[in-house]
Each structure stands twice: as C-alpha cells, then as structure tokens.
Amino acid sequence: MPNDTFNPLKLENQLCFPLYACAKEIVKKYKPFLDEIDLTYTQYIAMLVLWEKKSLNVKSLGEYLYLDSGTLTPLLKKLETEGLVTRTRKAEDERNLVVAITEKGEKLREKALDIPSKMGACVNLSPEDAATLYRILYQILR
Amino acid sequence: MPNDTFNPLKLENQLCFPLYACAKEIVKKYKPFLDEIDLTYTQYIAMLVLWEKKSLNVKSLGEYLYLDSGTLTPLLKKLETEGLVTRTRKAEDERNLVVAITEKGEKLREKALDIPSKMGACVNLSPEDAATLYRILYQILR
DNA sequence: TATAATTAAATTGTAAGCAATTTAATTACG
DNA sequence: CGTAATTAAATTGCTTACAATTTAATTATA
Numbered sequence A, B: 001m002p003n004d005t006f007n008p009l010k011l012e013n014q015l016c017f018p019l020y021a022c023a024k025e026i027v028k029k030y031k032p033f034l035d036e037i038d039l040t041y042t043q044y045i046a047m048l049v050l051w052e053k054k055s056l057n058v059k060s061l062g063e064y065l066y067l068d069s070g071t072l073t074p075l076l077k078k079l080e081t082e083g084l085v086t087r088t089r090k091a092e093d094e095r096n097l098v099v100a101i102t103e104k105g106e107k108l109r110e111k112a113l114d115i116p117s118k119m120g121a122c123v124n125l126s127p128e129d130a131a132t133l134y135r136i137l138y139q140i141l142r
Numbered sequence C: 001t002a003t004a005a006t007t008a009a010a011t012t013g014t015a016a017g018c019a020a021t022t023t024a025a026t027t028a029c030g
Numbered sequence D: 001c002g003t004a005a006t007t008a009a010a011t012t013g014c015t016t017a018c019a020a021t022t023t024a025a026t027t028a029t030a
Helices: A016-036 A041-053 A058-065 A069-081 A103-112 A115-122 A127-141 B016-036 B041-053 B058-065 B069-081 B103-112 B115-122 B127-141
Strands: A055-057 A085-089 A097-101 B055-057 B085-089 B097-101
Touching: A016 A041, A016 A115, A016 B016, A016 B041, A016 B127, A041 A055, A041 A058, A041 A069, A041 A097, A041 A103, A041 B016, A055 A058, A058 A069, A058 A097, A069 A085, A127 B016, A127 B127, B016 B041, B016 B115, B041 B055, B041 B058, B041 B069, B041 B097, B041 B103, B055 B058, B058 B069, B058 B097, B069 B085
Parallel strands: none
Antiparallel strands: A055 A097, A085 A097, B055 B097, B085 B097
C-alpha cells in the first residue's frame, strides 16, 4: 500500500501525450505512400477536401482542416506551382481567394485511391476500436 | 437508395485526420497554461520526463517522446540556456550526451503541478471515454 | 457619404518535426 | 592490431504550425 501521492505530471498519466505521439506516428506511416504521389500529409488532406468540394476559399478550407492562412498560403502556392490547383480572387469579393482543383489534380485522385486501405493495414486496430476512437475524437473536436 | 460507391478519400472517412486535428487542438489548449511557465508543449513534455527521471541521455529521452535528435538538440539547448537543464557528455562514452534537471528546473515543477487538472477541465470527455481513448492510443503506439 | 469596424489572406518570426547526412566515439572482427 | 561497422548527436534543408501583425477589400454606422 504505497502512500505515494498521485503524480499528475507523470508522462504516462497524460492523455494528451499519446494523442500527440500517435498522430505523429501515423502521419509518418503515410509517408512512403504519399511519397509515391509526391504529396506531404498536409498537402494530402488539403487535396482530400478539394477532391470532394472541387472549389472553395482559403477560409473554408482552413475550417475543414483546422489550419489557418499562415499554414495554407504557402502550401497552396506549392500545389499551384505543381499544377494541382488554381488560386483566383473572387470577383464579387476580392478578399476571398478561391482554390479550385485542376484536371491534373483530379487525375492524381486515382493514384491516391488505394492509400486508405494500405494505411488501414498498417494500423493495428480492430474495427470496433477504430469506430470508438473515431467517435471519441470527433466528440473532442466538436 | 443511392448507389454511390463508398468514397475512401472523403475527409470524414479518415481515421488519421481527427487524430491529427485533435492532437493539434489540444496542444493549442495547453498554450495559455504553458505560457505562464514559459514552456512550449514540446519543452513541457521533455520536462515531464526530466522531472521523473532527473537525468538521461538524448536517445532515451527521444524514445520516451517519439522525437529524434534533430528536434531535441535545439530544444535542449534552449532549456539549457534558460537554466532548466544541463547538458554534459558522459565520461565513459563521449557519444552520449546526458541531460539533467537543475535546481531551477525542479523548482518549475511546482508551478506546473496544476496544469493537468486545468487541462482536464478544458476537454469535454467522460472518465470512461478518457480511459478508452488512452487504451486505444497506447495500443496503436505499442 | 466619410469614417470606423470587420473580414480574408498574406506576411513575419519562431518553434517544431523529420529525412538525410555528417562527425566523432566506440565496438566488432578479419 | 587495424580497419570496418555501428552508434549517438549534431547539422542541413525543407515543410508545418501558429501567434501576431499587416494589407486590402467590404460592410456598418455616425
């Protein structure tokens, strides 16, 4: 019966830490697959939104991805340079910059199609745990 | 009865994305508390290990934190500059750099003691969900 | 309508984060 | 013993990430 008082500052008593470490480790596992289509993880999730929405402004994209213009501006310029997206100011409101997917960007989607299943095979998680994890994470995010 | 085939590339069908977003959002929530003791999140988790172990080499620290020397070297130099840790080569094996907590570093611990509970209050999660999340994350990490 | 307030991106500065390489020390082995 | 292989940190180069500020456009209001 150890009378050590609970140590709130032990690394293994933190909930944030495994979240932080896990996110990094999984992003790292994407790397070999993403290298094949020449995207970083952040570029990949931006493309996920663009494959879905075809076109939206930087602010909306940032809301989907939890990223701000400081991160997105250089990233989108890079994707533009590579011909995957276009960046154009909206005529009705010049403050808005509309990012739209290009033909080349659409084509890249086919090469990305099997990434989710390849990743699934890398992560050791039962379907039930995956569903539970998904639920809890979105509960924290909402 | 839509016969749309399942889209594996939808952002909301990804498991990695909420993990990535959640980790960032929670780290962001630490900021006001960590600002008070002048640490970044990464510096904080390094200090967590040092408060616990008192002294260890960069490699071990990196294993605990899932970080490499590329990240740790500049971070530890910063903590050294601030007088929170010392960095000394081990006499028996000069390849090893031993990081050790200082008096000042120990003192900082008291100011950090209430951070975990303050953070707990910020995250909307039942104790059961917190336990489940913890279990699943460590299962992925192991 | 002129000015103030707000909004969207961009910019600036700093800290991570990691792959790949380099340097220096130690260990293995021919 | 001497060279090769291994190991631990450091370094380099590039991309994220975000707070804070700036710029330019739009909207609200005195």
